[in-house]
Amino acid sequence: MVPTLLSHGGLMMWLLLVAGAVAIGVFIERYLHYHRAQINSTEFLIGVRNVVRRENIVEAISICDATPGPVARLVKTAILNRERGRDGIREALEEAGLMEVPRLEEKLNLLATIAQIAPLMGLLGTVLGFIKIFRVMQNEGLYANASLLSGGIWEALICTALGLAIAIPCYAGYNYLVSRVNQIVLDMEKAATEILNIVTETSGPPIP
Secondary structure, eight states: OHHHHHHHHHHHHHHHHHHHHHHHHHHHHHHHHHHOOOOHHHHHHHHHHHHTTTOHHHHHHHHHSSSOOOHHHHHHHHTTTTHHHHHHHHHHHHHHHHHHHHHHHHHHHHHHHHHHHOOOOOOOOHHHHHHHHHHHHHHHHOOOHHHHHHHHHHHHHHHHHHHHHHHHHHHHHHHHHHHHHHHHHHHHHHHHHHHHHHHHHHOSSOOO
């Protein structure tokens, strides 16, 4: 069955297969990235709090360096800017957050684009298939039969089905990844508030 589909799908089918392969690669890469980035922020902050309260700043920074993800990088930013006072730490955290969010959203637009254009590519393949059918009918006239027309029909149907088959999981995968990003951003916001309180409680008054 698969060899038959591959032999009758036409050029647009191969373009759709390439787009589908790219989408799979993007989804897997982003899924693994978010899996590494999303940590148990509660336990992580408890460990950092205990170290910071002992004023062991070097160990706290080492814990942040050893922990992957944007939450750990935000916490490290707050620790490194602990002498700037509450407003200075908050500003540093906001700047760091503005840098982290684009990293999380990287490549998601590509997945969304594939989900949007795959049905259009399938429709284009369908139109090309019908053009092939009418060209055969024009050339053969009354002698055109089903076997001569089948190539264009195959191409039209395969491209339509493949475009939808790629777009549907791409759209679902995109929404899933966006939900993961939103969860990580929420963890970042909670961690930023918590580390701001931890650092300002232990750092004493800001240096003038």
